[in-house]
Amino acid sequence: MSENKLKGEVIFVGAGPGDPELITIKGSRALERADRVIYAGSLVNPDLLNLCRPGTPCHDSASLTLEEVAALMLEGTKKGETIVRLHTGDPSMYGAIKEQFDRLDQEGISYSVVPGVSSVFAAAAAVKREFTLPDISQTLILTRLAGRTPVPDREALTHLAQHQSSMAIFLSVQDMGSVVEALLEGGYPVSTPIAVVAKASWPDEEIVVGTLETIADKVNAAGIRKQAQILVGDFLDPAGGYARSKLYDPTFTHEFRQGKET
Known part of the structure; x- marks a missing residue:
C-alpha cells in the first residue's frame, strides 16, 4: 500500500453562522466520526463540539498560525486520522482555506469541503427579506471594506456601490462611518x-435598521x-413596490405549467 493510502x-x-442546528447533516456527521x-x-x-x-x-485555532494548524493536520493524518477543520459560516467566504489546501497538496494529504450556511443568509433570514426582488435587484454583491487586509482597487466599496444592487458587507461594522461614506460616494441615495x-x-442576535443617513449613529x-453583517439596498424596503415573480404568475407559461389569460 502506498504512503498516500x-x-x-x-x-x-x-459550521454555519452560529445556531448549532444550522450545520448541515453532512457536516454534523463529519464531526461525529x-x-x-x-x-x-x-x-x-x-x-x-x-x-x-x-x-x-x-x-x-484562534491563536494559531497557518504553520501550527498545518502541523496539527500533518501530525494527525500521518496516524491515519480523519480531521475536521471547522470554519464559521461557509468556508469559501473569508475562510483563508486556499493556503491550507496548498499545504495539504504539498504533503499529498487528501481533503474535501462540506459547505455551510453563511452569515449573509442568516442575516437575510433575521430581517425576513429577499435579496433578489423583481424590478428591484437581481444581483447580490458580497464584499468587505478594506482594512488590514487590503481590497483590490477595482473592488473598492465606492466602485461596487455604483451598481446600486443588493449588497452584503462582511467584516466592516467596526468602521461604519467609512462604509456609509463609500456607499454614498458610489451613488446610493x-x-x-x-x-x-x-x-x-x-x-443574542441584534438587528439595527435605518437609512444611510441614520445607521452609523444607531x-x-x-x-x-x-x-x-451589513445589508444595504432597496430590497430591504422597496418603497416604490416590486414586480410579482413570473414563476408563480398564473399568466406565465413554463415547463411545468401552462399559463392562463386572466
Missing part, C-alpha cells in the same frame, strides 16, 4: 435602507463592533 484525511466543514477537530474558536459555536465522540481532541445584523442566528449607540 496510509494517510488520513482532512474535511473542511462549514472525527478523530481530531481544529475549530475557529473565535467564531464557531462551541456547542457544535458536543457532536464529537467523547475524548476527541479539539484544537482552537442617502435614503437607502440599511440593516446591521450582529451575531445572526445566535441567542450602530454606535448599540455598541456593535464585530460579528455583524
Whole structure:
C-alpha cells in the first residue's frame, strides 16, 4: 500500500453562522466520526463540539498560525486520522482555506469541503427579506471594506456601490462611518435602507435598521463592533413596490405549467 493510502484525511466543514442546528447533516456527521477537530474558536459555536465522540481532541485555532494548524493536520493524518477543520459560516467566504489546501497538496494529504450556511443568509433570514426582488435587484454583491487586509482597487466599496444592487458587507461594522461614506460616494441615495445584523442566528442576535443617513449613529449607540453583517439596498424596503415573480404568475407559461389569460 502506498504512503498516500496510509494517510488520513482532512474535511473542511462549514459550521454555519452560529445556531448549532444550522450545520448541515453532512457536516454534523463529519464531526461525529472525527478523530481530531481544529475549530475557529473565535467564531464557531462551541456547542457544535458536543457532536464529537467523547475524548476527541479539539484544537482552537484562534491563536494559531497557518504553520501550527498545518502541523496539527500533518501530525494527525500521518496516524491515519480523519480531521475536521471547522470554519464559521461557509468556508469559501473569508475562510483563508486556499493556503491550507496548498499545504495539504504539498504533503499529498487528501481533503474535501462540506459547505455551510453563511452569515449573509442568516442575516437575510433575521430581517425576513429577499435579496433578489423583481424590478428591484437581481444581483447580490458580497464584499468587505478594506482594512488590514487590503481590497483590490477595482473592488473598492465606492466602485461596487455604483451598481446600486443588493449588497452584503462582511467584516466592516467596526468602521461604519467609512462604509456609509463609500456607499454614498458610489451613488446610493442617502435614503437607502440599511440593516446591521450582529451575531445572526445566535441567542443574542441584534438587528439595527435605518437609512444611510441614520445607521452609523444607531450602530454606535448599540455598541456593535464585530460579528455583524451589513445589508444595504432597496430590497430591504422597496418603497416604490416590486414586480410579482413570473414563476408563480398564473399568466406565465413554463415547463411545468401552462399559463392562463386572466
